[in-house]
Amino acid sequence: MPAAPSTLVRSFVLGLSLLLPAACNRGTEPEPTTTPEVKAPPPQTDGDSGDEATADTKCRNWSELDVASLRSLPQTPYTATLEKVWVTVLTKHYDPTINCLDWPAVRIEYGEKLADAKDEAAAFGLITEMLGRLGQSHLAVVPPRKQVAGEPRAAVKSGDAEVPIEVRVIGGEAVVVNPAKHGKKSGIPGGAVLLAVDDDEVAPVVAATAEQHPERMVEATFAARRVIGSWLSCPTGAKKTLRYLPSGASKPKTKKVTCVPIEAERVSLGNLKNVPAVVEHRMIPKTKIGYLSFNIWMIPLVAKIEAAMTDLRKQGMEALVIDLRGNPGGVGAMVVPVGRLILSEDANLGEMRMREGKQVFKVTAGDDPFTGPIALLVDEGTASTSEIFGQALQDLGRVRVFGAVPSQGAALPSVIEELPGGGMLQFVVADYESPGGTIVEGKGVQPDTVVPETREDFAKGRDPVLEAAVAALQSPASE
Structure with a gap:
């Protein structure tokens, strides 16, 4: 019989926290509202039908399911973990029909499969597969040893530093788009194709992720980027x-690169x-355009973003680039205080719809907001809170979006809690709809201006997306 869920520990990874920290108060907090309870047909139990909902059958509401009535699963060292994951989705997912799945039948199916799991990696691989039946982002398990079945061995290596390069998958190849980070040069040229890191080959990862995500190349390139980054x-x-293979070269080269510390404030939630x-800001040389970038949405960064905007305005900023490429998201409520910096009128940045009620991201206009034109940059690494912010401002006509590809399309609010025996579970608790009625999940924020990228661009030290945004902001039409 499934165990009752424990107290929720609210946090996030590529997701949103439902906490409303004090830093978001003073007239900037999301506005809570309620919706009426929806009654549904009596639930079926233990997968009597064995089928998902069909066109002539209403999706069943599982919120009234008596978990005590379910038959026991075969006992394994990982059964308690699967039960915890299954019950958490049953009780916390925003949709009580669990996306029209026969959720009790799914429990039986994977509970029986678990008996054949030979080790932790195989067991967590099955639990991951079970979550995949929902077909949504922000549903994941991380085992205690941080490796799941089929994941490359080196993907679990980590540390407090990194090789000072940035790599993205472009045209099916892992391209070095930035040969230096944290003030340190790697010695690897921009535009080079990364072939291997130590004994781990890159090409099989790029091919495997493309095969796993055949319908959305954005998801495939992000998955490969994440493994290579690890x-x-x-x-x-x-x-x-x-x-690596330098641009224009016919033979690969090999180089040992020292790992450098990530010089940044460390924050926890x-x-x-x-x-x-990290918050970065500067004026684009020979222009009156400011540049602002930050790598995650965490509350301690609000004051730094405010300070960056103040400094840019003191330097004569008349237009702004907000670079959210590679920003995976964070605390959802943070879109409100950041939005106040650039909105001259009260605005709604969309709403989260939960199982019981909804929460509106309502912004009160700032006292002295920046009112100049804004370009917002996205790529396959732009996700979650970054997508909520970008889509809302695009809907409101406040920004023009630039990118080579859409954003990731992973915008479902989620939280994380610990699992029995170690490990973590990330699960969806709400849906998001933008002020214009756009569903970002599975689609991403679509660039207003699509800017092609090539290896040759980065070999020449160019950033075509940023260059296109700057050119557009300098044109008379942007004024």
Whole structure:
């Protein structure tokens, strides 16, 4: 029989926290509202039908299911973990029909499969597969040893530093788009194709993720980018051996690169610990255009973003680029105080719809907001809170979005809680709809201006998306 869910620990990874920290108060908090309870047909139990909902059958509401009536699963070392995951989705997912799945039947199916799992990796792989039946983002389990079945061995290596390069998948290849980070040069040229990190080959990962996500290349490239990024994580002072093909070269080269510390403030929230949090700002040379970038949506960054905007305005900023490329999201409520910096009228940045009620991201206009034109940059690494912010401002006509591809399309609010025996579960608790009625999940924020990118651009030290945004902001039409 499934165990009752424990007290929720609210946090996030590529998701949203439902906490409303004090830093978001003073007239900027999301406005809570309620919706009437929806009654549904009596639930079926233990998957009597064995079928998902059909066109002539209403989706069943599982909120009234008596979990005590369910038959026991075969006992394994991981059964308690599967039960915890299953019950959490049953009781916390925003849709009580669980996306029209026969959720009790899914429990039986995977509970029986679990008996054949030979180790932790296989067990967590099955639980991940079970969550995949919902077909949504922000549903994931992380085992205690942080490796699931089929994941490359080196994907679990990590440290407090990283190889100072940035890599993205462009045209089916892992391209070095930035050969330096944290003030340190890697010695790897921009535009080079990364072939291997130590003994781990890159091409099979790119191919495997493309096969796993055939319908949305954005998801495939992000998945590959995440694995490669984990390979580049390492202890300070350690060395990684990189094999790469420079642009225009016919033979690969090999270089050992020292891992450099990530120089950033470390912030924590709930189960997410010591996350590097960075805000960067500058004026674009020979223009009156400011540039603002931050790598995650965490409350301690609000004051730094405010200070950055103040400094840019003192330097004569008349237009602004907000670069959210690679920003995976964070605390959803943070869109409100940041929105106040650039909105001259009260606005609604969309709403989260939960199982019981909804929450509106309502922004009160700032006292002295920046009113100049704004370009917002996205890529496959732009997700969650970044997508909520970008889509809302695009709907309101406040920003023009630039990118080579849409954002990730992973905008469902989620939280994280610990699992029995270790590990973490991230699960969806709400849906999001933008002020214009756009559903971002599975689609992403679509660029107003699509800017092609090539290896050659980065070999020449160019950033075509940023260049296109700057050119547009300098044109008379943007004024």
